[in-house]
Amino acid sequence: MRTSIATVSLSGSLTEKLTAASRAGFDGVEIFENDLLASPLTPEEIRARCADLGLSIDLYQPMRDIEAVPAGEFARNLRRARHKFELMRRLGTDTVLVCSSVSPAAMDDDALAAAQLSELADLARDFGIRVAYEALAWGRHVNTYEHAWRIVEAAGHPALGTCLDSFHILSRGGDPKGIEDIPGEKIFFLQLADAPRLAMDVLQWSRHYRCFPGQGGFDVAGLLGHVLRTGYDGPLSLEVFNDVFRQAEAGPTAVDAQRSLLLLQEAAGVAEPPAPVVPTGVAFTELLTPDAEPVAAVLGALGFVRTARHRGKPVDLWEQGQARILVNTGAAGRRDGTALAAVGLESPDPAGAARRAEALLAPVLPRRRAPGDAPLEAVAAPDGTELFFCATNRPPLPDWRADFADVPHAPPADGVTRVTRVDHLALTQPWHHFDEAALFHRGVLGLDAQESVDVADPYGLLRSRAVTGADGGVRIALTVGAAPTEDGAHAQHIALATDDVVTAARRFRAAGGRLLPIPANYHDDLAARHEFADGELEAYRDLGILYDRDAGGAFRHCYTATVGRVFFELVQRDPGYRGYGAPNAPVRLAAQHTQRSDRP
Template sequence: MRTSIATVSLSGSLTEKLTAASRAGFDGVEIFENDLLASPLGPEEIRARCADLGLRVDLYQPMRDIEAVPAPEFARNLRRARHKFELMRRLGADTVLVCSSVSPLAEDDDALAAEQLSRLADLAQDHGIRVAYEALAWGRHVSTYEHAWHIVETADHPALGTCLDSFHILSRGGDPKGIEDIPGEKIFFLQLADAPLLAMDVLQWSRHYRCFPGQGGFDVAGLVRHVLRTGYDGPLSLEVFNDVFRQAEAGPTAVDARRSLLLLQETVGLAALPAPVVPTGVAFAELVTPDAEPVTAVLGALGFARTARHRGKPVDLWQRGEARVLVNTAGAARKDGTRLAAIGLESPDPAAAARRAEALLAPVLPRRRAPGDTPLDAVAAPDGTELFLCATDRPGLPSWRADFETVESAQDTADGFRVDHLALTQPWHHFDEATLFHRSVLGLRPQQSVDVADPYGLLRSRAVTNADGSVRIALTVGAAPTDDRVHAQHLALATDDVVTAARRFREAGGSLLPIPANYYDDLAARHDLTDAELETYRDLGILYDQDAHGAFRHCYTRTVGRVFFELLQRDGGYRGYGAPNAPVRLAAQHTGRGLTGG
């Protein structure tokens, strides 16, 4: 099925938008009127540019406040339409979007609306153009797709059909099942957008918070299934109004948009992609640093041992229990400090996982390998983190550890050290893209998004996990474009006894993040903890939380560069990440910022 995108969904000039859409693999575009008006290119030049890029102009939009108006006003509307239809002929567009009127002049008269839309369709037909009538969710008198279809059906004109828009239907809580009563040939166009589930004015919701299918809370796939049952064979087109997307680079946004449609097509049975290969664990986390000493000092205090070194690169493997950390001193800029640059994900079939990633437009990373190095597939996440698809010591599959020479044996710890989760701070404009990427490419399940108060703003966080929680990645974004440089990444290490682990870390010279005494006074009021427990937590800076499944105890190291470590203990099946404690942790980190190097 053909795919299209509205130019309003992308940033930049019209030429930049068209180029981005073409490079991402779209078949066509909806040209938004404001983009054309602001372009230095004439309609014929834009038409030629689209042809050169392999794009069809699927829709010109919008025409507003046309129908159900007094006769003098409608005469002016026809004059305006005549000019637009001539422009569309020069542009090479054969379908125009007409939105249901919001004009105070519009009358609540379906018969008048049908009669005037029929006259508009007469004029459009003379120019070889079709009119797609769409119900705006905030339309003055017509605000549902059922009402818009009733008017189109009453008009009964071959050049008049309806346009269905998933946002306008689903934002009002409409039932899309009734779409199946519309003949497919009378659905002239289908526009798709998702959105987070918000309680706000629908116009503001539409203008600022739409996102690509799979990134919000609407059942867009369910709506598309109903449309397909009508026999509709036009394009699947994205129309997304989003403040963040409009400020991001057009190229990556277009790729994100195309990925969303690929996943949607797979979901509704229109496309066969390589099956998802869900990762089964974390093989390693790789820290890149210009100075290994500060981070290895923290690892040593945490009980990690340097167990191996890469044969040809300045990369050391540090290990404790099942937790493995690579420390890489190659190519790191001092200004960036220590950062979490790569994650090794255990995969039951790395090659198949890579094929899935490539089919969903994930950048496959080239690797410079010395002869004899283990071949590893890697893709780039939207924030630039390298994701290695690998196997660790599994028969029949190359192991990444074959590239390392043993230095000493890993400690045989009895406290169950393992990677619990990794927290990655996303660039401001990549949060929704990151969620969709990890869901579609890796098959991870997005959890509910949460907002966390920071002393200087608000953070938004969303975890993606596999079914058993052996892979957990927390994606976080701040409220401002520079927040990804302000907020640190972190590596959370699970243990069976966080109190003992914290004490040993401190006894080994490690420095734990101090937590204000006020927190523990409040903790005593909120939870039934003994005085001894409270005193221990206060002494070590351990925070505490409960959910319906169990308890959670956790504490933090000081930050090294852009990275800190979390020690945690999950009891009784606790499923969260200690979100109620995040504001306290963030405030403590702001207070202590600048105390460490690396």
């Protein structure tokens, strides 16, 4: 289906918005009145610019407070409408959005509203224009799509139809099934937006918190299904008012918007991109660092062993159990020290995963491949993390480890495997990519997204949303808060699974590793909330181990000091526990801030 986007959904000048929409693959745009008024281009120049970019102008919007008003007011409205219809003829667009009135002068009189809208449609027809009447969720008298349709039906004018807007319908808890009673040819336009479920004034909700389909809590795909069953064949258009989008770069936002429509069409059964290939585990994580020594010291204390070296790059492979960490020293120019740069995802079908990612507009990363290198495909996540689709020891699929040559090594000095695998990853997102990241990991990778949670930070608020595979083989916590700081308070981290966190933490400390100190007040409170075996709480207090419990079991975890922008977490997870220790996050964040301020 054709796709369109309202210019109000993007930041920048009108020219920048049009360029971003075109590059993201949209077929058309809705021109928002304020964008046109602020543009130095004439309507004819805007029309030509859109044509050059391959964009149709699908809608001009909005006209407000038109109907059900006293005769004198309506005469002034018709005069205003004539000027707008002249403008639209110059723009080359044939559909105008008319919002249900919010004017105090508007009367609760459907017959009058129908008569005046019919007269407006008479004038519009003279200009070759159609009028799409939309019920605003906060309309003075008309605030549901059913009511708007009754007025349009009563008017019975061929140039008058309705505009359906998913936000206005779903934010009021409306039942979209009734849409199927509207003839498809009388649905002149369809606007789509999602939103998180919030308890607040609907106008403020609409103006600040809308998001792209799949990023909120509404069943936009279900609504689209009802619309399509009417025979509607117009564009799928996004109208999203969002404070973050208004400040973010237009190009990536437009790509995110287009991806949301591709996924929406898939969910509604009208498009078939390559099927999702859900990753089954973490093959490796890659740390990029200008100095391998501090990283090697932490890994060694954790019980990792350097087992191999890349055949053509300055990359070492460190292993323990099923956990593998690459240390890449090709980062001499980095100023922020060590960072988590890439993740290898175990995939049942790496080529299929790459095809889906590309079809859903994930940036495919070029890779210089020497003869004999494993044919790995990589795409960029919204935060810039490189995601590799790969296989480990699963013939006949190519094994990514074939790029590495073994180096002489001995097992850990104590001969004990402390870490079994990667439990989860925590990736810090740029503030303007949080919703995009959740949609990307859900849609492109096929992971399930959990509810977003807010965590108190000593210097602000941190949002987190986990995406997981059905079997827990891949768990990624996406976080956003204040800008990343040197102490790692909002840094990335790698959580390593262990069967015995107390023993693992003791051995890490005995090997010279530094654990994050946790305030005694935390463990005093823990004693009040839970009962522990003799000596258990004392061990937690000594090692800085935090504790959480849900209906599925317990979660014990502790943290290392930070290296650059990365730190490690040791995790002992009962099989039924599904969380990430979120109640303990404020304590961890405060402890990291304290550790930073205490340094000389």
